[in-house]
Amino acid sequence: MKRVLILGGGFGGIATAVAVRAQLDPADQIVLVDRRPSFVMGLRKNWALVGASSLAEGTRRLADLERGGITVVQGDVTAIHPADRAADVDGRRREADALVVALGAEHDAERVPGFREFAIDAYDPDASARGREAIERLTAGRVVIGIFGVPYPCPPAPFELAMLLASRFAERRTGASVTVFSPLPLSLPILGSAGCATVESRLAGAGVEFLAARQATAVLDGSVQFGEDRLTFDLLLGVPPHRPPAVVVAAGLTRGGPWIPVDRLTLETNFPGVYAIGDVTAIPLANGQMLPKAGVFAEAQGNVVAERVAAGFAGRASAARFTGEGACFFELGAGTAAMVAGRFLADPPDVRLSEPSPEHLAAKRAFEVDRLQSWFGR
Numbered sequence: 382m383k384r385v386l387i388l389g390g391g392f393g394g395i396a397t398a399v400a401v402r403a404q405l406d407p408a409d410q411i412v413l414v415d416r417r418p419s420f421v422m423g424l425r426k427n428w429a430l431v432g433a434s435s436l437a438e439g440t441r442r443l444a445d446l447e448r449g450g451i452t453v454v455q456g457d458v459t460a461i462h463p464a465d466r467a468a469d470v471d472g473r474r475r476e477a478d479a480l481v482v483a484l485g486a487e488h489d490a491e492r493v494p495g496f497r498e499f500a501i502d503a504y505d506p507d508a509s510a511r512g513r514e515a516i517e518r519l520t521a522g523r524v525v526i527g528i529f530g531v532p533y534p535c536p537p538a539p540f541e542l543a544m545l546l547a548s549r550f551a552e553r554r555t556g557a558s559v560t561v562f563s564p565l566p567l568s569l570p571i572l573g574s575a576g577c578a579t580v581e582s583r584l585a586g587a588g589v590e591f592l593a594a595r596q597a598t599a600v601l602d603g604s605v606q607f608g609e610d611r612l613t614f615d616l617l618l619g620v621p622p623h624r625p626p627a628v629v630v631a632a633g634l635t636r637g638g639p640w641i642p643v644d645r646l647t648l649e650t651n652f653p654g655v656y657a658i659g660d661v662t663a664i665p666l667a668n669g670q671m672l673p674k675a676g677v678f679a680e681a682q683g684n685v686v687a688e689r690v691a692a693g694f695a696g697r698a699s700a701a702r703f704t705g706e707g708a709c710f711f712e713l714g715a716g717t718a719a720m721v722a723g724r725f726l727a728d729p730p731d732v733r734l735s736e737p738s739p740e741h742l743a744a745k746r747a748f749e750v751d752r753l754q755s756w757f758g759r
Protein backbone atom coordinates (compact mmCIF):
# COMPACT_ATOMS: atom_id res chain seq x y z
CA MET A 382 0.00 0.00 0.00
CA LYS A 383 1.28 3.45 -0.98
CA ARG A 384 0.43 6.64 0.90
CA VAL A 385 0.01 10.16 -0.51
CA LEU A 386 -0.19 12.98 2.01
CA ILE A 387 -1.59 16.28 0.72
CA LEU A 388 -1.22 19.29 3.00
CA GLY A 389 -3.93 21.87 2.25
CA GLY A 390 -7.46 21.14 1.06
CA GLY A 391 -7.88 24.26 -1.08
CA PHE A 392 -8.01 24.57 -4.85
CA GLY A 393 -4.76 22.75 -5.59
CA GLY A 394 -4.94 20.17 -2.81
CA ILE A 395 -8.44 19.01 -3.74
CA ALA A 396 -7.57 18.84 -7.45
CA THR A 397 -4.49 16.76 -6.64
CA ALA A 398 -6.38 14.41 -4.32
CA VAL A 399 -9.15 13.74 -6.84
CA ALA A 400 -6.72 13.27 -9.75
CA VAL A 401 -4.34 10.97 -7.88
CA ARG A 402 -7.25 8.92 -6.47
CA ALA A 403 -8.38 8.20 -10.03
CA GLN A 404 -4.96 6.80 -10.91
CA LEU A 405 -3.98 4.71 -7.89
CA ASP A 406 -4.98 1.29 -6.64
CA PRO A 407 -8.00 1.46 -4.28
CA ALA A 408 -5.77 0.01 -1.54
CA ASP A 409 -3.45 3.02 -1.75
CA GLN A 410 -4.22 5.73 0.78
CA ILE A 411 -4.72 9.42 -0.01
CA VAL A 412 -4.91 11.74 2.98
CA LEU A 413 -5.95 15.38 2.57
CA VAL A 414 -5.36 17.70 5.54
CA ASP A 415 -6.92 21.11 6.14
CA ARG A 416 -7.78 23.14 9.21
CA ARG A 417 -11.06 24.22 7.61
CA PRO A 418 -14.06 21.92 7.27
CA SER A 419 -15.14 23.28 3.90
CA PHE A 420 -14.02 24.70 0.57
CA VAL A 421 -15.22 27.75 -1.34
CA MET A 422 -13.61 29.21 -4.45
CA GLY A 423 -11.93 32.60 -4.31
CA LEU A 424 -14.12 33.95 -7.08
CA ARG A 425 -17.17 33.77 -4.78
CA LYS A 426 -15.65 36.42 -2.49
CA ASN A 427 -16.32 39.26 -4.92
CA TRP A 428 -19.81 37.93 -5.69
CA ALA A 429 -20.57 37.82 -1.96
CA LEU A 430 -19.26 41.35 -1.37
CA VAL A 431 -21.33 42.91 -4.13
CA GLY A 432 -24.39 40.79 -3.33
CA ALA A 433 -24.42 38.91 -6.67
CA SER A 434 -24.51 35.53 -4.91
CA SER A 435 -23.73 34.02 -1.52
CA LEU A 436 -20.64 32.18 -0.28
CA ALA A 437 -22.90 29.37 0.96
CA GLU A 438 -24.09 28.48 -2.55
CA GLY A 439 -20.54 27.57 -3.56
CA THR A 440 -19.39 26.04 -0.26
CA ARG A 441 -18.82 22.30 -0.02
CA ARG A 442 -17.81 20.08 2.91
CA LEU A 443 -14.35 18.57 2.54
CA ALA A 444 -15.69 15.47 4.31
CA ASP A 445 -17.80 14.80 1.19
CA LEU A 446 -14.56 13.89 -0.61
CA GLU A 447 -14.48 10.75 1.54
CA ARG A 448 -17.20 9.29 -0.71
CA GLY A 449 -14.59 9.31 -3.47
CA GLY A 450 -12.05 7.36 -1.42
CA ILE A 451 -10.05 10.30 -0.04
CA THR A 452 -9.34 10.38 3.69
CA VAL A 453 -9.99 13.89 4.98
CA VAL A 454 -8.29 14.98 8.18
CA GLN A 455 -9.37 18.26 9.74
CA GLY A 456 -6.51 19.75 11.71
CA ASP A 457 -3.56 22.09 11.77
CA VAL A 458 -0.34 21.14 10.03
CA THR A 459 2.02 21.97 12.88
CA ALA A 460 5.30 20.75 11.33
CA ILE A 461 6.54 19.43 7.99
CA HIS A 462 9.48 16.99 7.75
CA PRO A 463 10.26 17.08 4.02
CA ALA A 464 13.37 14.88 4.27
CA ASP A 465 11.11 12.12 5.71
CA ARG A 466 8.05 12.90 3.52
CA ALA A 467 6.09 13.38 6.74
CA ALA A 468 4.11 16.04 8.59
CA ASP A 469 2.62 16.57 12.03
CA VAL A 470 -1.10 17.27 12.16
CA ASP A 471 -2.12 18.70 15.52
CA GLY A 472 1.13 17.24 16.81
CA ARG A 473 0.52 13.70 15.43
CA ARG A 474 3.07 12.50 12.87
CA ARG A 475 1.83 11.21 9.49
CA GLU A 476 4.22 9.56 7.06
CA ALA A 477 3.87 9.11 3.32
CA ASP A 478 5.50 7.85 0.14
CA ALA A 479 4.69 11.14 -1.61
CA LEU A 480 4.06 14.50 0.02
CA VAL A 481 2.29 17.43 -1.65
CA VAL A 482 2.43 20.88 -0.05
CA ALA A 483 -0.60 22.96 -1.12
CA LEU A 484 -0.96 25.28 1.86
CA GLY A 485 -1.61 28.48 -0.10
CA ALA A 486 -0.75 32.04 0.91
CA GLU A 487 -1.63 33.48 4.32
CA HIS A 488 -2.92 36.98 5.03
CA ASP A 489 -0.34 39.16 6.73
CA ALA A 490 -2.52 42.10 7.74
CA GLU A 491 -0.35 42.87 10.81
CA ARG A 492 2.38 44.12 8.47
CA VAL A 493 0.26 47.25 7.88
CA PRO A 494 -0.47 49.22 11.07
CA GLY A 495 -4.19 49.99 11.31
CA PHE A 496 -5.30 47.49 8.65
CA ARG A 497 -7.12 45.25 11.14
CA GLU A 498 -8.87 48.18 12.83
CA PHE A 499 -9.94 50.29 9.89
CA ALA A 500 -10.03 48.11 6.74
CA ILE A 501 -12.33 45.26 5.80
CA ASP A 502 -10.26 42.38 4.39
CA ALA A 503 -11.72 41.88 0.90
CA TYR A 504 -10.14 38.40 0.64
CA ASP A 505 -11.42 37.08 3.99
CA PRO A 506 -14.66 35.10 3.62
CA ASP A 507 -15.34 35.67 7.33
CA ALA A 508 -15.37 39.44 6.74
CA SER A 509 -17.62 39.19 3.72
CA ALA A 510 -20.97 39.78 5.46
CA ARG A 511 -19.58 42.86 7.21
CA GLY A 512 -18.23 44.19 3.91
CA ARG A 513 -21.53 43.53 2.19
CA GLU A 514 -23.49 45.41 4.87
CA ALA A 515 -21.08 48.36 4.75
CA ILE A 516 -21.44 48.54 0.95
CA GLU A 517 -25.23 48.40 1.18
CA ARG A 518 -25.32 51.21 3.77
CA LEU A 519 -23.25 53.53 1.60
CA THR A 520 -25.23 56.25 -0.15
CA ALA A 521 -22.35 58.59 -0.93
CA GLY A 522 -18.62 59.02 -0.32
CA ARG A 523 -15.55 57.13 -1.47
CA VAL A 524 -14.93 53.39 -1.42
CA VAL A 525 -11.24 52.60 -1.64
CA ILE A 526 -10.03 49.19 -2.74
CA GLY A 527 -6.43 48.94 -1.60
CA ILE A 528 -3.74 46.46 -2.64
CA PHE A 529 -1.36 46.51 0.31
CA GLY A 530 1.36 44.16 -0.95
CA VAL A 531 2.47 41.94 -3.81
CA PRO A 532 2.22 39.16 -4.75
CA TYR A 533 -1.45 38.57 -3.96
CA PRO A 534 -3.77 35.84 -5.32
CA CYS A 535 -5.72 36.55 -8.50
CA PRO A 536 -4.25 39.87 -9.68
CA PRO A 537 -7.42 40.96 -11.55
CA ALA A 538 -9.70 40.41 -8.50
CA PRO A 539 -9.38 43.89 -6.86
CA PHE A 540 -10.01 45.56 -10.23
CA GLU A 541 -12.94 43.23 -10.82
CA LEU A 542 -14.33 44.25 -7.42
CA ALA A 543 -13.96 47.91 -8.41
CA MET A 544 -15.82 47.37 -11.69
CA LEU A 545 -18.60 45.38 -10.02
CA LEU A 546 -19.02 47.99 -7.28
CA ALA A 547 -19.06 50.87 -9.78
CA SER A 548 -21.73 49.01 -11.72
CA ARG A 549 -23.78 48.39 -8.54
CA PHE A 550 -23.53 52.03 -7.48
CA ALA A 551 -24.61 53.18 -10.94
CA GLU A 552 -27.65 50.83 -10.82
CA ARG A 553 -28.58 52.07 -7.34
CA ARG A 554 -27.87 55.67 -8.42
CA THR A 555 -25.82 56.28 -5.28
CA GLY A 556 -23.32 59.08 -5.29
CA ALA A 557 -20.52 56.79 -4.06
CA SER A 558 -17.25 56.69 -5.99
CA VAL A 559 -14.65 53.91 -6.30
CA THR A 560 -10.84 54.26 -6.15
CA VAL A 561 -8.29 51.42 -6.46
CA PHE A 562 -4.65 51.75 -5.49
CA SER A 563 -1.73 49.39 -6.09
CA PRO A 564 1.96 49.41 -5.20
CA LEU A 565 2.68 48.34 -8.79
CA PRO A 566 3.28 50.87 -11.57
CA LEU A 567 0.62 49.22 -13.77
CA SER A 568 -2.74 47.57 -13.08
CA LEU A 569 -1.92 44.06 -14.38
CA PRO A 570 1.78 43.99 -15.36
CA ILE A 571 1.51 40.52 -16.94
CA LEU A 572 -0.49 42.18 -19.75
CA GLY A 573 2.32 44.63 -20.58
CA SER A 574 1.77 48.35 -20.95
CA ALA A 575 -0.66 48.12 -23.90
CA GLY A 576 -2.89 45.57 -22.11
CA CYS A 577 -2.77 47.66 -18.93
CA ALA A 578 -3.77 50.75 -20.89
CA THR A 579 -6.90 48.85 -21.97
CA VAL A 580 -7.66 47.78 -18.38
CA GLU A 581 -7.08 51.28 -17.07
CA SER A 582 -9.27 52.87 -19.75
CA ARG A 583 -12.05 50.42 -18.83
CA LEU A 584 -11.67 51.45 -15.19
CA ALA A 585 -11.79 55.13 -16.16
CA GLY A 586 -14.80 54.49 -18.41
CA ALA A 587 -16.67 53.04 -15.43
CA GLY A 588 -15.70 56.07 -13.33
CA VAL A 589 -13.15 54.12 -11.25
CA GLU A 590 -10.07 56.09 -10.23
CA PHE A 591 -6.82 54.06 -10.40
CA LEU A 592 -3.80 55.14 -8.40
CA ALA A 593 -0.64 53.26 -9.42
CA ALA A 594 2.66 52.96 -7.55
CA ARG A 595 1.11 53.67 -4.13
CA GLN A 596 2.69 51.64 -1.34
CA ALA A 597 0.52 52.11 1.73
CA THR A 598 2.41 52.40 4.99
CA ALA A 599 -0.49 52.56 7.46
CA VAL A 600 -4.25 52.84 7.75
CA LEU A 601 -5.81 55.45 10.00
CA ASP A 602 -9.45 56.09 10.86
CA GLY A 603 -10.77 57.31 7.50
CA SER A 604 -7.51 57.52 5.55
CA VAL A 605 -4.69 55.46 4.08
CA GLN A 606 -1.17 56.76 4.51
CA PHE A 607 1.46 56.56 1.74
CA GLY A 608 4.53 58.05 3.38
CA GLU A 609 3.70 61.78 3.50
CA ASP A 610 0.49 61.50 1.42
CA ARG A 611 -2.98 60.49 2.55
CA LEU A 612 -6.04 59.20 0.75
CA THR A 613 -9.35 59.56 2.57
CA PHE A 614 -12.07 56.92 2.44
CA ASP A 615 -15.56 56.24 3.70
CA LEU A 616 -15.10 52.50 3.28
CA LEU A 617 -11.80 50.65 2.79
CA LEU A 618 -11.80 47.17 1.27
CA GLY A 619 -8.22 45.96 1.54
CA VAL A 620 -6.22 43.14 -0.01
CA PRO A 621 -3.65 42.52 2.74
CA PRO A 622 -0.03 41.55 2.12
CA HIS A 623 0.40 37.78 1.78
CA ARG A 624 3.09 35.39 3.05
CA PRO A 625 3.62 31.62 3.03
CA PRO A 626 2.35 29.76 6.11
CA ALA A 627 4.95 29.82 8.91
CA VAL A 628 5.06 26.00 9.01
CA VAL A 629 6.38 25.98 5.42
CA VAL A 630 9.16 28.44 6.25
CA ALA A 631 10.08 26.55 9.43
CA ALA A 632 10.45 23.34 7.39
CA GLY A 633 13.15 24.95 5.23
CA LEU A 634 11.03 24.53 2.10
CA THR A 635 11.39 28.18 1.05
CA ARG A 636 15.20 27.91 1.17
CA GLY A 637 15.59 31.46 2.46
CA GLY A 638 13.26 33.01 -0.13
CA PRO A 639 9.73 34.18 0.43
CA TRP A 640 7.93 31.25 -1.34
CA ILE A 641 8.72 27.61 -2.19
CA PRO A 642 10.94 27.33 -5.27
CA VAL A 643 9.97 24.34 -7.43
CA ASP A 644 10.92 22.82 -10.74
CA ARG A 645 8.48 24.79 -12.88
CA LEU A 646 7.67 21.81 -15.11
CA THR A 647 7.41 19.00 -12.53
CA LEU A 648 6.62 20.91 -9.29
CA GLU A 649 9.29 18.95 -7.43
CA THR A 650 10.96 20.64 -4.49
CA ASN A 651 14.59 19.92 -3.66
CA PHE A 652 13.39 17.06 -1.41
CA PRO A 653 12.78 13.74 -3.28
CA GLY A 654 9.10 12.76 -3.34
CA VAL A 655 8.01 16.18 -2.08
CA TYR A 656 6.03 18.47 -4.40
CA ALA A 657 4.63 21.96 -3.88
CA ILE A 658 1.84 23.55 -5.89
CA GLY A 659 -0.32 26.66 -6.04
CA ASP A 660 -0.07 29.93 -4.16
CA VAL A 661 2.66 28.70 -1.78
CA THR A 662 5.14 28.43 -4.68
CA ALA A 663 7.06 31.00 -6.72
CA ILE A 664 7.63 30.28 -10.41
CA PRO A 665 9.68 32.90 -12.26
CA LEU A 666 8.62 33.80 -15.79
CA ALA A 667 10.90 34.66 -18.69
CA ASN A 668 10.15 38.40 -18.33
CA GLY A 669 11.31 38.49 -14.70
CA GLN A 670 7.76 38.52 -13.29
CA MET A 671 6.31 35.62 -11.28
CA LEU A 672 3.53 33.25 -12.31
CA PRO A 673 0.32 34.83 -10.96
CA LYS A 674 -1.24 33.04 -8.02
CA ALA A 675 -4.44 31.49 -9.40
CA GLY A 676 -6.62 28.48 -8.78
CA VAL A 677 -6.45 27.48 -12.41
CA PHE A 678 -2.68 27.03 -12.08
CA ALA A 679 -2.91 25.28 -8.70
CA GLU A 680 -5.30 22.80 -10.31
CA ALA A 681 -3.17 22.24 -13.42
CA GLN A 682 -0.10 21.73 -11.23
CA GLY A 683 -2.05 19.28 -9.05
CA ASN A 684 -2.94 17.27 -12.13
CA VAL A 685 0.74 17.09 -13.14
CA VAL A 686 1.77 16.02 -9.65
CA ALA A 687 -0.95 13.36 -9.51
CA GLU A 688 0.24 11.85 -12.79
CA ARG A 689 3.89 11.96 -11.72
CA VAL A 690 3.18 10.40 -8.33
CA ALA A 691 1.12 7.59 -9.93
CA ALA A 692 3.86 6.98 -12.51
CA GLY A 693 6.53 6.91 -9.82
CA PHE A 694 4.58 4.34 -7.76
CA ALA A 695 4.14 2.20 -10.89
CA GLY A 696 7.85 2.42 -11.67
CA ARG A 697 7.37 4.18 -15.00
CA ALA A 698 8.61 7.56 -16.28
CA SER A 699 6.08 10.35 -16.60
CA ALA A 700 5.89 12.88 -19.40
CA ALA A 701 3.44 15.10 -17.44
CA ARG A 702 4.62 18.71 -17.42
CA PHE A 703 3.08 21.97 -16.21
CA THR A 704 2.69 24.07 -19.36
CA GLY A 705 1.70 27.40 -17.79
CA GLU A 706 -1.24 27.75 -20.16
CA GLY A 707 -4.37 29.09 -18.57
CA ALA A 708 -6.90 31.83 -18.13
CA CYS A 709 -8.27 33.90 -15.28
CA PHE A 710 -11.63 35.61 -15.43
CA PHE A 711 -12.02 39.37 -15.04
CA GLU A 712 -15.64 40.34 -14.56
CA LEU A 713 -16.44 43.84 -15.74
CA GLY A 714 -20.05 44.39 -14.72
CA ALA A 715 -23.10 44.71 -17.00
CA GLY A 716 -23.22 40.91 -17.31
CA THR A 717 -19.82 40.55 -18.98
CA ALA A 718 -16.37 39.17 -18.23
CA ALA A 719 -13.01 39.24 -20.00
CA MET A 720 -10.26 36.63 -19.82
CA VAL A 721 -6.61 37.17 -18.93
CA ALA A 722 -5.38 34.23 -20.96
CA GLY A 723 -2.30 32.83 -22.58
CA ARG A 724 0.96 30.98 -22.30
CA PHE A 725 2.54 32.23 -19.10
CA LEU A 726 5.71 30.11 -19.36
CA ALA A 727 6.47 31.18 -22.95
CA ASP A 728 9.55 33.31 -23.61
CA PRO A 729 8.38 36.05 -23.44
CA PRO A 730 5.02 35.27 -21.79
CA ASP A 731 2.18 35.58 -24.27
CA VAL A 732 -0.77 36.78 -22.17
CA ARG A 733 -3.68 38.85 -23.44
CA LEU A 734 -6.90 40.42 -22.29
CA SER A 735 -9.87 39.25 -24.32
CA GLU A 736 -12.83 41.40 -25.28
CA PRO A 737 -15.53 41.28 -22.57
CA SER A 738 -18.59 39.18 -23.39
CA PRO A 739 -21.57 37.52 -21.70
CA GLU A 740 -20.11 34.17 -22.90
CA HIS A 741 -17.00 34.67 -20.77
CA LEU A 742 -19.19 35.36 -17.74
CA ALA A 743 -21.09 32.14 -18.47
CA ALA A 744 -17.71 30.35 -18.72
CA LYS A 745 -16.73 31.75 -15.32
CA ARG A 746 -19.91 30.40 -13.73
CA ALA A 747 -19.34 27.04 -15.43
CA PHE A 748 -15.72 27.01 -14.21
CA GLU A 749 -17.00 26.82 -10.64
CA VAL A 750 -19.98 24.55 -11.23
CA ASP A 751 -17.96 22.00 -13.23
CA ARG A 752 -15.27 21.68 -10.60
CA LEU A 753 -17.63 21.46 -7.64
CA GLN A 754 -19.58 18.82 -9.53
CA SER A 755 -16.57 16.71 -10.44
CA TRP A 756 -14.88 17.03 -7.04
CA PHE A 757 -17.85 16.85 -4.67
CA GLY A 758 -20.58 15.35 -6.86
CA ARG A 759 -22.83 18.42 -6.60
Ligand SMILES: Cc1cc2nc3c(=O)[nH]c(=O)nc-3n(C[C@H](O)[C@H](O)[C@H](O)COP(=O)(O)OP(=O)(O)OC[C@H]3O[C@@H](n4cnc5c(N)ncnc54)[C@H](O)[C@@H]3O)c2cc1C
Binds near residue numbers: 426709
Ligand atom coordinates in the same frame (compact mmCIF):
# COMPACT_ATOMS: atom_id res chain seq x y z
C1 LIG B 1 -11.42 37.37 -4.75
C2 LIG B 1 -10.66 36.25 -5.41
C3 LIG B 1 -11.03 35.85 -6.69
C4 LIG B 1 -10.33 34.82 -7.32
N1 LIG B 1 -10.72 34.43 -8.58
C5 LIG B 1 -10.04 33.45 -9.21
C6 LIG B 1 -10.42 33.05 -10.54
O1 LIG B 1 -11.38 33.56 -11.14
N2 LIG B 1 -9.68 32.07 -11.14
C7 LIG B 1 -8.62 31.49 -10.51
O2 LIG B 1 -7.98 30.61 -11.11
N3 LIG B 1 -8.22 31.86 -9.26
C8 LIG B 1 -8.91 32.82 -8.60
N4 LIG B 1 -8.53 33.20 -7.33
C9 LIG B 1 -7.27 32.68 -6.76
C10 LIG B 1 -7.45 31.32 -6.10
O3 LIG B 1 -8.47 31.37 -5.13
C11 LIG B 1 -6.13 30.88 -5.46
O4 LIG B 1 -5.07 31.10 -6.33
C12 LIG B 1 -6.22 29.39 -5.12
O5 LIG B 1 -7.16 29.18 -4.09
C13 LIG B 1 -4.86 28.84 -4.70
O6 LIG B 1 -4.99 27.47 -4.41
P1 LIG B 1 -4.03 26.78 -3.34
O7 LIG B 1 -4.46 25.36 -3.28
O8 LIG B 1 -2.63 27.09 -3.64
O9 LIG B 1 -4.35 27.53 -1.97
P2 LIG B 1 -5.72 27.63 -1.18
O10 LIG B 1 -6.88 27.38 -2.07
O11 LIG B 1 -5.65 28.92 -0.44
O12 LIG B 1 -5.66 26.42 -0.15
C14 LIG B 1 -4.75 26.38 0.92
C15 LIG B 1 -5.39 25.60 2.05
O13 LIG B 1 -4.41 25.32 3.05
C16 LIG B 1 -5.03 25.40 4.32
N5 LIG B 1 -3.98 25.65 5.31
C17 LIG B 1 -3.04 26.62 5.32
N6 LIG B 1 -2.20 26.47 6.34
C18 LIG B 1 -2.63 25.38 7.03
C19 LIG B 1 -2.15 24.69 8.17
N7 LIG B 1 -1.04 25.09 8.84
N8 LIG B 1 -2.83 23.62 8.60
C20 LIG B 1 -3.94 23.16 7.94
N9 LIG B 1 -4.42 23.76 6.84
C21 LIG B 1 -3.76 24.86 6.37
C22 LIG B 1 -6.01 26.54 4.19
O14 LIG B 1 -7.05 26.41 5.15
C23 LIG B 1 -6.51 26.37 2.74
O15 LIG B 1 -7.72 25.65 2.67
C24 LIG B 1 -9.25 34.19 -6.65
C25 LIG B 1 -8.91 34.58 -5.35
C26 LIG B 1 -9.60 35.59 -4.74
C27 LIG B 1 -9.22 35.98 -3.33
